[in-house]
Amino acid sequence: MPKALITGSGMVACALQAQASAHGYAAVLLPRSRLDVTDADGVRELIAAEQPELVLHTAALTRVNYCQEHPDEAYAVNRDGTANVVAAARLSGAALVYFSTDYVFNGDNDRPWLESDPPAPLNTYGASKLAGEQHVVEYERGYIVRTSGVFGSRAPEPERNFFQAIAARLRADETASIDVVCDQFTAITYAQHLAEMVYAVLASPPARCLHLTSAGSDHWAGWAHLAAGILGADPARIRDIATPLPESTPRPRNSVLGSAYKGMEQLIAAHPARQGLADYLAPVP
Numbered sequence: 001m002p003k004a005l006i007t008g009s010g011m012v013a014c015a016l017q018a019q020a021s022a023h024g025y026a027a028v029l030l031p032r033s034r035l036d037v038t039d040a041d042g043v044r045e046l047i048a049a050e051q052p053e054l055v056l057h058t059a060a061l062t063r064v065n066y067c068q069e070h071p072d073e074a075y076a077v078n079r080d081g082t083a084n085v086v087a088a089a090r091l092s093g094a095a096l097v098y099f100s101t102d103y104v105f106n107g108d109n110d111r112p113w114l115e116s117d118p119p120a121p122l123n124t125y126g127a128s129k130l131a132g133e134q135h136v137v138e139y140e141r142g143y144i145v146r147t148s149g150v151f152g153s154r155a156p157e158p159e160r161n162f163f164q165a166i167a168a169r170l171r172a173d174e175t176a177s178i179d180v181v182c183d184q185f186t187a188i189t190y191a192q193h194l195a196e197m198v199y200a201v202l203a204s205p206p207a208r209c210l211h212l213t214s215a216g217s218d219h220w221a222g223w224a225h226l227a228a229g230i231l232g233a234d235p236a237r238i239r240d241i242a243t244p245l246p247e248s249t250p251r252p253r254n255s256v257l258g259s260a261y262k263g264m265e266q267l268i269a270a271h272p273a274r275q276g277l278a279d280y281l282a283p284v285p
């Protein structure tokens with residue numbers, strides 16, 4: 001079986017690992033404790049020793065507010081760490097998939113963002129991920145997959161995502177209401193859906209940059225209402241609010257991603273966000 005190295009061990013990494021063998025890859029998951037992507041020598045040595053066919057580069061600083069407050073760290077991991085992974089993949093000739101974000105766009109659009117739209121990030125997280133993309137573009141075997149609103153399980157550490165936070169708050173206090181913004185629209189993505197779609201397109205990617213999410217879009221409050229319903233809580237406990245101003249970390253008003261490439265719409269439509277959310281929040285025992 002060809003070998004796939006997966007940087008990081010978060011939600012997307014765990015989903016990619018779980019599905020690798022079904023798609024013909026022997027996957028090696030590389031938690032930060034085994035490979036810190038900011039260590040250029042370590043990255044080069046490990047990739048040279050493992051000789052993978054494919055590097056799935058998911059490792060990133062993903063906490064948007066934290067990145068805003070720690071820009072040096074955000075750029076060190078998301079831009080420079082990516083440069084290290086790209087350089088090592090190039091040396092060993094491996095194909096590379098870099099996971100990027102809807103936050104490369106500024107939100108100033110009334111339709112889904114396509115791969116050809118010009119990025120203009122509003123915050124440090126988006127800017128540092130875009131800077132990472134620029135290293136991937138320079139490698140002829142490098143591919144960019146932009147996604148958004150990821151949720152999914154990880155182990156052994158618990159995952160951190162919007163729905164896990166909503167579920168924890170709904171369970172912690174059975175009467176309290178929760179304020180959620182209703183003026184930021186996004187597509188959400190079940191990590192298992194993303195992994196399935198990535199493996200499906202890997203054999204013949206239609207382009208070097210692709211947008212892949214679960215199907216459906218709404219504002220965050222709408223997604224929270226749906227989650228509350230799945231969890232058996234009263235959806236009225238989610239209170240729709242406008243984004244409080246001033247924003248310490250600006251976020252795009254519309255970051256829904258769409259794809260311009262043939263076949264992608266059908267692939268995305270086969271992975272409905274509602275179903276992914278139900279599978280995640282209320283798994284069948």
Ligand SMILES: NC(=O)c1ccc[n+]([C@@H]2O[C@H](COP(=O)([O-])OP(=O)(O)OC[C@H]3O[C@@H](n4cnc5c(N)ncnc54)[C@H](OP(=O)(O)O)[C@@H]3O)[C@@H](O)[C@H]2O)c1
Nearest residue numbers: 008009010011012032036037059060062099101147149150
């Ligand atoms: N989560 C989203 O909503 C979202 C949306 C759009 C795009 N993406 C992109 O999708 C990719 C996967 O994200 P995810 O949702 O799986 O995030 P996640 O669950 O936060 O996982 C991120 C992983 O990166 C690791 N990491 C952080 N700094 C590292 C370093 N210096 N060296 C090695 N590993 C490091 C983390 O390690 P620790 O656990 O030790 O911190 C964690 O395992 C990321 O590239 C992200 O930018 C995510």
